[in-house]
Amino acid sequence: MAYIEGKSEGNVRRISITAVGIALAALLASHHASAETISTQLQGSQVKPDVATQGNGRFEITIDENRPKFQLSYADLQGRVREAHMHLGEFGGNGQVVVLLCSNMMDRPRGVERCPKPPATLRGVISRRDVIGPLMGKTNRDAIRKLVRAIRDERIYVDVHTDMFRRGEIRGQLAISLEARLLNDLLGRPDGSRTQFSESESERPELPKQGFF
Numbered sequence: 001m002a003y004i005e006g007k008s009e010g011n012v013r014r015i016s017i018t019a020v021g022i023a024l025a026a027l028l029a030s031h032h033a034s035a036e037t038i039s040t041q042l043q044g045s046q047v048k049p050d051v052a053t054q055g056n057g058r059f060e061i062t063i064d065e066n067r068p069k070f071q072l073s074y075a076d077l078q079g080r081v082r083e084a085h086m087h088l089g090e091f092g093g094n095g096q097v098v099v100l101l102c103s104n105m106m107d108r109p110r111g112v113e114r115c116p117k118p119p120a121t122l123r124g125v126i127s128r129r130d131v132i133g134p135l136m137g138k139t140n141r142d143a144i145r146k147l148v149r150a151i152r153d154e155r156i157y158v159d160v161h162t163d164m165f166r167r168g169e170i171r172g173q174l175a176i177s178l179e180a181r182l183l184n185d186l187l188g189r190p191d192g193s194r195t196q197f198s199e200s201e202s203e204r205p206e207l208p209k210q211g212f213f
Contacts, residue, residue: 036063038151040172042074042158047171048094053078055118055170059158061126063148066140068126072101072158075119077169079162080104084115084122087157088134088150091173098135098147098156099126115160152176 042057044050057074072084083103089095102115102122111129116122126147128140135150137143150156154175159168 037061038063038174038176040158040174042160042170042172044165044170046157046173047159047165047168048092051165051169053165053169055160055162057160057170057172059172059174061151061174063151066144068144068148069123070101070126071121071123072160073119073121074160074170077118077160077162079164079169081115081118082161082163082166084160085158086147087159088155089157090155091157094167095155095157096133098133098150099130100132101158 037060039058039060042055042059044053044055053076055074055077057072059070059072061068061070074081074084081102081104083105084101085097086099086101087095088098100109100112101124102113103109104115108114113122113124126144128137128143131137131143131147135143135146137146147156151174154173157171157173159171161167162169
């Protein structure tokens with residue numbers, strides 16, 4: 001906050017407001033100039049119900065309004081990796097698969113990478129065809145917009161499923177920083193409202209049964 005000694009209270013207030021405005025403008029400019037990266041640690045304790053495992057991992061996603069880039073790492077898993085997903089769900093709850101990150105299933109969808117043996121790091125880019133379930137969109141922009149909004153609403157978690165823990169061996173909820181919360185509010189959601197996604201049966205695509213657990 002700017003302060004000039006000897007000026008009147010009114011002038012100080014005007015200068016202070018101007019300084020805050022300049023600071024927010026600079027913050028917004030840096031937000032648009034650089035991609036936003038959000039990450040989470042994956043642990044058995046975050047699986048619901050929780051899992052006792054030495055397995056661990058990390059997921060990082062760099063948000064781009066057209067093609068978000070992700071990196072998934074995992075190690076020390078007790079079971080053989082089956083699949084890794086992004087789910088739509090609140091912290092502490094379970095939700096529907098919205099992105100299939102990798103799969104070792106027999107009916108692995110075309111274009112989905114195989115999950116490497118741990119320790120491993122998998123990198124990729126998410127496009128419209130990767131977004132399924134309630135976040136599906138008619139266009140690439142629409143699908144990615146829904147996914148990004150859900151991430152910023154902290155309604156996306158990532159998990160890795162193994163043959164020993166079909167419901168997931170490790171998991172982590174994507175959470176954003178205080179600075180990102182401020183930016184979200186400044187960029188059009190001052191009421192703090194959250195996007196509601198339809199989960200009607202008509203919008204759910206046919207998924208492999210093994211893909212959910």
